[in-house]
Amino acid sequence: MVFGKGTSLSSKKNYKATQKRYVYKKGKRHTYYYVTSSKGVKGWVNSSLVKAGSYKKTTKTVTSKPKATTTNKPVKATKSVNPDKTYNATTLANDVIKELNDARAQITTIYAQPLIYDATLTQIGNERAKQLAADFSHNDSNGNAYVEAVAKKYGIWDTYYGTEDIGTSGFIGSNQQTADSIIKTVKTYEGHWADLTNGGYNKIGVGQYVTPERTMYLAIELGY
Numbered sequence: 001m002v003f004g005k006g007t008s009l010s011s012k013k014n015y016k017a018t019q020k021r022y023v024y025k026k027g028k029r030h031t032y033y034y035v036t037s038s039k040g041v042k043g044w045v046n047s048s049l050v051k052a053g054s055y056k057k058t059t060k061t062v063t064s065k066p067k068a069t070t071t072n073k074p075v076k077a078t079k080s081v082n083p084d085k086t087y088n089a090t091t092l093a094n095d096v097i098k099e100l101n102d103a104r105a106q107i108t109t110i111y112a113q114p115l116i117y118d119a120t121l122t123q124i125g126n127e128r129a130k131q132l133a134a135d136f137s138h139n140d141s142n143g144n145a146y147v148e149a150v151a152k153k154y155g156i157w158d159t160y161y162g163t164e165d166i167g168t169s170g171f172i173g174s175n176q177q178t179a180d181s182i183i184k185t186v187k188t189y190e191g192h193w194a195d196l197t198n199g200g201y202n203k204i205g206v207g208q209y210v211t212p213e214r215t216m217y218l219a220i221e222l223g224y
Contacts, residue, residue, distance in 0.1 A: 084174040093122070093206035095179035096220075100204070103183070104197050112199035121161075121221040124150050125207020128219035132166055133211055147221070162201050162222040165192045169216045182218065195222060 019034035036042040084091065097115055104112035127150050139145055147164050151157035167185065172178045186192050195201070203223035210216050 084176055087171045087178075087210070088175055089208050091175040092178055092208065093117070095176050096182055096206050097204055099179055099183045100196055104199070107197055107199070112197060113202045115204040115222075116202060118203040118205050118223055120154050120156055121203055121205025121223050122207060123205070124154055124156075124161075125205040125219040125221045126209065127207070128164065128166070128221070129207040129209035129217040132168075132217040132219060133209055133215075136166070136168070136217070138164065138166065147219075156223070160203065160223040162203075162224055163195055164222070165195050165220045167192075167218045167220075169218060170214060171210070171216060178216075196220070198222075200224065 014037070016036050031046070034042070034044050094117070097117060101114045104114065124147065128147055131146055135146075138147070145164075147161075148157060151161045165186070167182070169178060169182050169185070172181050186196060201222040201224060205221040205223075207219035207221060208216060
């Protein structure tokens with residue numbers, strides 16, 4: 001028995017033995033193995049030419065590409081907004097009234113009651129503030145007080161309406177800072193400051209109107 005015509009084994013390659021046969025020659029037993037190489041070369045070979053080894057099954061390794069994972073991006077924290085840095089007519093009015101009352105409390109020569117927010121005076125002030133954007137004056141061309149007609153419309157001209165102080169401002173950083181600026185400016189006008197600290201008045205409305213150009217008109221209305 002021969003390995004194969006015109007075929008020879010390579011001592012540098014591995015073969016797999018799948019069959020085993022015994023052949024007797026002149027009374028002596030010889031062992032042959034049927035071997036196969038990884039490239040398909042096969043045939044019978046004498047055991048003297050075979051060296052035992054471990055056979056490893058060749059398996060094709062499939063490397064899968066890692067799947068792209070979708071990671072939820074962290075939600076960007078919304079920048080918190082300081083409410084006081086956003087113009088608010090009610091907040092600004094309250095800040096102005098508080099500062100006026102703090103100032104009135106320091107007056108020892110007369111008893112000045114705290115000023116109390118009044119909704120009707122505030123409505124009158126808001127209307128007057130809008131009028132001031134067109135004509136920054138207490139009186140019309142005939143000398144008539146603008147506020148008289150407005151206060152009569154709301155029914156308090158002959159009851160508890162007192163007086164009016166007007167001015168302009170801008171929104172300065174925050175409602176509180178704007179209120180500080182308004183009070184600081186009002187103090188420079190003796191007549192206005194005298195009105196606002198007059199103990200005879202106990203009601204107040206802080207009217208406001210802001211133009212598209214961001215100019216703020218103020219009409220502070222006082223009552224008894």
